[in-house]
Amino acid sequence: MYNFDERINRDGTYSCKWEKYKGTDILPMWIADTEFKVAPAIQDALRESVDHGVFGYHIPAQYEPANRAVIDWCKKEYDWEIQPSWIVWTPGVCPGFNIAIKALCEPGDHVIIQTPNYPPILAAPGINQCEAVHVDTLWEDGQWHLDFAALEQAASHPKAKLMVLCNPMNPVGRVLSQDEINRIAQICSAHNVVLCSDEIHCDLILDDLPHHPAGKQPSLADRSITLMAPNKTFNIAGLGAAYAIIPNPSLRHKFNLALRGHVPWVNYMGLVATSAALTQCDDWLVAQKQYLRGNRDYLVEAINQIEGLKAHSPEATFLLWVDASGLDVEDVQQWAEAKGVGPSPGKDFNLASFFRLNYGVSRSMLEDVVARLKS
Numbered sequence: 001m002y003n004f005d006e007r008i009n010r011d012g013t014y015s016c017k018w019e020k021y022k023g024t025d026i027l028p029m030w031i032a033d034t035e036f037k038v039a040p041a042i043q044d045a046l047r048e049s050v051d052h053g054v055f056g057y058h059i060p061a062q063y064e065p066a067n068r069a070v071i072d073w074c075k076k077e078y079d080w081e082i083q084p085s086w087i088v089w090t091p092g093v094c095p096g097f098n099i100a101i102k103a104l105c106e107p108g109d110h111v112i113i114q115t116p117n118y119p120p121i122l123a124a125p126g127i128n129q130c131e132a133v134h135v136d137t138l139w140e141d142g143q144w145h146l147d148f149a150a151l152e153q154a155a156s157h158p159k160a161k162l163m164v165l166c167n168p169m170n171p172v173g174r175v176l177s178q179d180e181i182n183r184i185a186q187i188c189s190a191h192n193v194v195l196c197s198d199e200i201h202c203d204l205i206l207d208d209l210p211h212h213p214a215g216k217q218p219s220l221a222d223r224s225i226t227l228m229a230p231n232k233t234f235n236i237a238g239l240g241a242a243y244a245i246i247p248n249p250s251l252r253h254k255f256n257l258a259l260r261g262h263v264p265w266v267n268y269m270g271l272v273a274t275s276a277a278l279t280q281c282d283d284w285l286v287a288q289k290q291y292l293r294g295n296r297d298y299l300v301e302a303i304n305q306i307e308g309l310k311a312h313s314p315e316a317t318f319l320l321w322v323d324a325s326g327l328d329v330e331d332v333q334q335w336a337e338a339k340g341v342g343p344s345p346g347k348d349f350n351l352a353s354f355f356r357l358n359y360g361v362s363r364s365m366l367e368d369v370v371a372r373l374k375s
């Protein structure tokens, strides 16, 4: 019914992903948008707005369809009952975690971050004059795990004010279990650390696992900012709509104060697309996840057959974290690019011997990528 096999030409659209390698024979497999056309209901909703033709100011908190859609989505997808007043719209998840740091930390405070991690999360403490304290993600017992001993130690420092979590994890694709969330909650509570949880990938869980939003946990409700967005799931990142869910009024007030004057209201088209995505696209999302599962399984198997490369199947996301240390080359990014494949460089995530492949592409493009890497 939906054609994820279509190879859509994005030339001339100034796509960030395709511009990077423009004029070369390198297939862009880096930044996390997909090559898939959005669900028809999103296109229809946008078209209707274009036809209406007036694009004045809209206050996101007053845009009832999007707020209702978020409330219903949280109930349906995570059995989480949220209040309309808890939602704070932001033009992206990146502004969300930067604003959280600005709102809750003084210069010099410690912000705890797991590594490897999405580069803008790694950069956020420094941007806000804070110190990033890294906690490793370790491969143990057939699974990626946070180093809880390191987390406990980092949180116990008197300057530790905030942890920015990424769940599901980017780049490793791990979905945190209830037990792990409980341990994080316990550590944050014991040391009075607020948790800002980037959950942008939580609607792209490919294995049969539940998502546990930070703010839903009773012991975290009062000390958390949960960041969500339809951007990755419905491929509308260019429309810039995201939301923070902040149950605690005092934290929310600080967050809103930090936004004031710096961050614009979410644009109208983003609100329109979010409303359609969260209310009319369930079938499309099921089909997309099915397609992504097929791509993931194909790619993991192929990568593990290439000498020098190794990858573990991610539970979530359309991103594969590839260990290229076995290649024994100085620059693994250069190695991939020389083969005509452009992944995200592992060094940007704090692990230079890896690279990250975006498999949110048509199967035929993925087959091209595999053939090139094998050559």
Ligand SMILES: Cc1ncc(COP(=O)(O)O)c(C=O)c1O
Binding pocket: 031, 032, 091, 092, 093, 094, 095, 118, 166, 170, 198, 200, 229, 231, 237, 241, 242
């Ligand atoms: C973990 C994570 N957070 C945030 C973002 C970007 O979010 P936004 O475009 O809403 O700022 C990405 C995009 O790749 C991501 O992987």
